[in-house]
Amino acid sequence: MKTSRRLSGSAAFMLALLIAAPQSVAAPTPQSQPSSPASVDRATLNLRDFDFLVAKIAANYAGWDTKVTAATRPDLDALTARLRVRAATASDDEFAAIAQEWIGFFKDRHVQFGQLAQHGAAATSNQKGAAARYPALNWTEKSVRARLAALGDKRDPVEGIWSIGGDRYRVGILRHGTAPGRFAAVVLTTTSEDWRPGQIKAELAYGADGKLATLYRRGDHGEEKTTASVVASGAAVSLEGWGIWSREIPEVADADAVARAFPSDTMFLKRLSPTTLWLRMPDFSDERYKPLKDLLEAHRDDLAKAPNLLIDLRDNGGGSDFVYEVLLPFLYTKPVYTIGVEMRASADNLTLRREVADKIRKQSPDTAATLDAQNALMEKNFGGYFSADARPFSVQKYDQVLPFPKRIAVMIDGAGSTGEQFLLDARQSHKVTLFGQRNSAGVLDFANVVGMNLPSGRYQVAWATSRSMRLPDDPVDTGGIAPDIxxxxxxxDPVKFVVDWLDRQRD
Known part of the structure; x- marks a missing residue:
């Protein structure tokens, strides 16, 4: 069994990917005790966090010795000194941007930094109180539905009821104001604690180019100017930089149109044609393990006689290798070879990897036991690197080659981290063909991510603890993995393109 673990948890790549502007990290870790911002001055608070960030990356990041060389060290030292001066007086948001600039030196999306979602009960209470004061309209689901029914075929394509992020928000979009071509998107239902029904999520207005100039309000009610377009034959709104809204009302005749055109956040397995099943995997996070096993079991009979399987990994955010191993028996045609990794041995990495092993012990005891063995080796090699396994590669064998599915297509666009390790394994199968409009993300060479909170409790930093033994001759990070087709x-409709190709194949 392979044992490496990449971009754990909801690290949206996971950790909401944390590769763009500062974003929120899902949950704090207990390694550093937060200092109350009220108990120390801002300069002390900020510099303590900044120095902690620099020290932890230097002491623990597996890419440090590769990225920081005699040639690059002067540039890093100059950057660190310059940003440290700015950090002293920075606001919370400014500090986050400074930290992002510093970790950007490493050009590795497995070095991550983000603001924690909450700073305690008082912050939560303040956010809830503030939420009631934001712009709102007296629209309800009933009134929006009635207005849409009255509009009939005079409805503008952007008018309707739309879902954002699954059930995170449902918004009603209708014309609003006296000027033509202007609309408001009003929250009808939400699972967010910081939003209320009736509040205005976005304001949209058609421009001369036919696109919708949009004032979008983020989860924290901060405002962003962007552009929106109605796409997928009216089934979706594409908000530049903020993803896809799916139309609920009026109902879309082709229910799968949005998921085919744009990667869905939902895991599912469904039939696409009489000969092809479609498995969507948004990520391989630990939480997917049991639902994925249950999904495959529920469709066992279908999988046992389906000629074709499409595995949709577009923008897959990574996770843990043990999650995707339940898929490997369907792909298997010959022994699967995986190049090993070297681990950076440090006290922090040991503590955090022990937590990882404990977290997954119940659902994946074999993987946890292998981590335990690796952790025992790490404890004996502080200050250096060690091979995670006895050999520089592993070989995985199964007892049989399943007759079905006969052909497996994998859509790879933007898949990263564990998603890419899956691709390296999958493409060794005679059944598998990789498809994509884009390469994979290129986030794999330094992996097995762990993280901890900064001393103030305002932020979290994460880093890779392993480096691939494919380096330097066979990197993935430089350009990602290219599709076969x-x-x-x-x-x-890239999904239809793949299905049509599969259906044309003959034994």
Whole structure:
């Protein structure tokens, strides 16, 4: 069994990917005790956090010795000194941007930094109180539905009821104001504690180019100016930089149109054609393990006689290798070879990897036991690197080659981290063909991510603890993994493109 673990938890790559502007990290870790911002001055608070960030990356990041060389060290030292001066007087948001700039030196999306979602009960209470004061309209689900029914075929394509992030928000979009071509998107239902029904999530107005100039309000009610377009034959709104809204009302005739055109956040397995099943995997986070096993079991009979399987990994955010191992028997045609990793041995990495082992012990005891063995080796090698396994590669064998599915297509666009390790394993199968309009993300060479909170409790930093023994000759991070068959950029329905290809194949 392979044992490496990449981008754990909801680290959206996971950790909400944390590769763009500062974002929220899902949950704090207990390694550092937070200092109350009220108990120390801002300069002390900020510099303590900044120095902690620099020290932890230097002491624990597995890419440090690769990225920080005699040639690059002067540039890093100059950057560190310059940003430290700015950090002393920075606001919380400014500090987050400074930290992002510093970790950007490493050009590795497995070095991550983000603001914690909450700073305690008082912050939560303040946010809830503030939420009631934001712009709102007296719209309800009933009134929006009634207005849409009255509009009939005079409804603008952007008018309707739309879902954002699954059930995170449902918004009603209708014309609003006296000027033509202007609309408001009002929250009808939400699972967010910081939003209320009736509040205005976005304001949209058609421009001369036919696109919708949009004032979008983030989860924290901060405002962003962006552009929106109605896409997928009216089934979705694409908000530049903020993803896809799916239309609920009026109902869409082709229910799968949005999921085919744009990667869904939902895991599912469904039939696409009489000969092809479609498995969507948004990520391989630990939480997917049991639902994925249950999903495969529920469709066992279908899988046992389906000629084709499409595995949709577009923008897969990574997770843990043990999650995808339940898929490997369906792909298997010959022994699977995996190049090993070297681990950076440090006290922090040991503590955090022990927590990982304990977290997954119940659902994946074999993987936890292997981590325990690796952790025992780590404890004996502080200050250096060690091979995670006795050999520089592993070989995985199964007892049989399943007759079905006969052909497996994997859509790879933007898949990263564990998603890419899956691709390296999957492409060794004679059944598998990789498809994509884009390469994979290129976030794999330094992996097995852990993290901890900064001393103030305002932020979290995460880093890779392993480096691949493929380096330096066979990197993935430089350009990602290329598809076997490139889907044309002009293709509006890439899933249909793949299904059509599969259905044309003959034994």
């Amino acid at each position: 490139r889907i044309p950029d002009s293709e509006k």
